[in-house]
Amino acid sequence: MAHTYATDVLVAGAGPVGLTAAAELRRRGVSCRIVDRLPARLPFAKAVGIQPRTLEVWDRMGLARAAMEAAVPMRGQYLYVNGAEQPRIDLSVPPEVPYGFAALPQYETERILDEHLGRFGTAVERGTELVSFSQDADGVTCRLRNPSGAEEEVRTRFLMGCDGAHSIVRKGLGLTFEGGAFAEEYMLADVRVDWDLPPGYAMRAMHTDSAGAVDDVLVCIPLPGRGRYRMSMMVPPELSTAGRTEAASDGVAHGLQSGRGPEQADIQAVLDRLSPKPTTAFGIRWTSVFRISHRIVDRYGDGRVFVAGDAAHIHPPTGAQGMNTGIQDAWNLAWKIALAVEDGAAHPGLLASYDAERRPVGEEVVGRTVRHAVEGMENDPDDPATLMLREAQLLVGYRGSPIVDPAGEGRGPRPGDRAPDCEGLTGPIAGYPLRLYDVLREREHVLLLYGAGAGAGLDRLVRTARESSGSRLEVCVVLAPDADAEAGADAGTEADGTMLPVYVDSRGEFARLYGAGEPTAFVIRPDGYLGARLSPPDPQALAAHLAAVFATGSGD
DSSP states (O other): OOOOOEEEOOOOOOOOHHHHHHHHHHHHHEEEEEEEESSSSSOOOOOOOOOOHHHHHHHHHHTHHHHHHOOEEEOOEEEEEEEEEOEEEOOOTTTTOOOOOOOOHHHHHHHHHHHHHTTOOOOEEEEEEEEEEEEEEEEEEEEEEESSOOOEEEEEEEEEEEOOOOOHHHHHHHHOEEEEEEEEEEEEEEEEEEOOOOTTEEEEEEOOOOOOOOEEEEEEESSSSSSSSEEEEEEGGGGOOTTTTHHHHHHHOOEEESSOOOOOOHHHHHHHHOOOSOOOEEEEEEEEEEEEEEEEOSSSSSSTEEEEEGGGGEOOOTOOOOOHHHHHHHHHHHHHHHHHTTTTTTTTTHHHHHHHHHHHHHHHHHHHHHHHHHHHHHGOOSOOHHHHHTTTTSOOTTTTTTTTTOOSSHHHHHHBBOOOOOOEEOOOSSSOOOHHHHHHHOOOEEEEEEEOOOHHHHHHHHHHHHHHHTOOOEEEEETTTTTTTTHHHHHHHHTOOOOOOOEETTHHHHHHTOOOOEEEEEOOOOOOOOEEEESSSHHHHHHHTTTTTBOOOOOO
């Protein structure tokens, strides 16, 4: 029976998470509408920190350059306790990681994503609110209210709830949102100061009482512009919103609160108490009061409806994990929905892997940020290098997922791990080496064959890749550093004369970072994670892996 849909996917909420989802769907040719109840983007520097992993995501999306040109680097943090300087924290990542830490106000993140979405002919429908929805086996019926107050019924294949901590989609699905709220309230301000703190460094100043408990705090995160910071401070009693917040309607006390925002005198009073050097606040662009809760849903979706970002998990802003985690929720789900939209293309269990992969990540982030907020990051049990990689979100992985192979043992990344970048890939034409991420950019599902020889074995692998994925799996060959030009040409030539892309691992970085000492096949998913690692490359094992993702053919 044929079904009529107004659009393939409706995305509710046009913050960074919803914009990421819509852009990734449209990039893959999926029809999509994105609605937001607000009449315009908010000019607030709410979420600021951009993690290296998010910049890797934006690289694949084609946004990294625009983001880097608008952002400022985050080099580290100065820490003061009761006026005494503590050891400085420097933010760094291993040399093979292509991007460092950055700071970008949320309104700029949304602008860049919004403009990127516009390139696909899709604009946010502002002032349009999702009122209710119902779903059946074939689709979702959504009721929207537009700026004039008129209501519209929209039939869609899928609904993505990226509509924040007070999510209509989460409530409509009846998901639980267990957790609690912190008693403290905070002032936020986008403000300039005239101190000489080195550019690119945050500053955290705390005061502790006689028992060692923190009773006053000032956190300053650099923003683009000379001397400009996003500051957070404890709220004085006269600005408290306790007992009169929007949390009364749904029990979720999280986010910007209504009521009088801090004024310059309120901010200056905190600076006078806690700034390590005398300084003056000026040039205020925005202030607000902020409440923090920690909650997570019991599941990330039901049937054809899903939640992502703050609709699924909220937690303290410690370590700038929230927006970045939400963006990666959308990044994980969008390619799966895009495949599911193609009739007969996706394995029936593919969409269920969204909850299996992302909810454990959300649980870990909520637990870690709450622990850091209460105990301080300096008391984290991880060694400093591991902590840095975890905060950078480079250790997020999906081992044990139903759509990745068992992890196994050995050197290098295993199935479910992030596929690392590397340098030194050379080809027969370009006079400069490429990074692996250059090769992966604008590709979806990729089969990387390392050290694969020519002949019948290569042909069987390539044929299996195409038949088992419905020709959606692209094949690239990476040769060892000592491969000569003639061997390279042979390795990339199929029996019918078709040429595959061939690169030489000229510096040996691919072999080192991937732990590849013998012929190995790596299946890299559209979100940059390894789905399978096959050594030796085996067509039957490849077909078995692809059968968990695609619903076409059985391969060779």
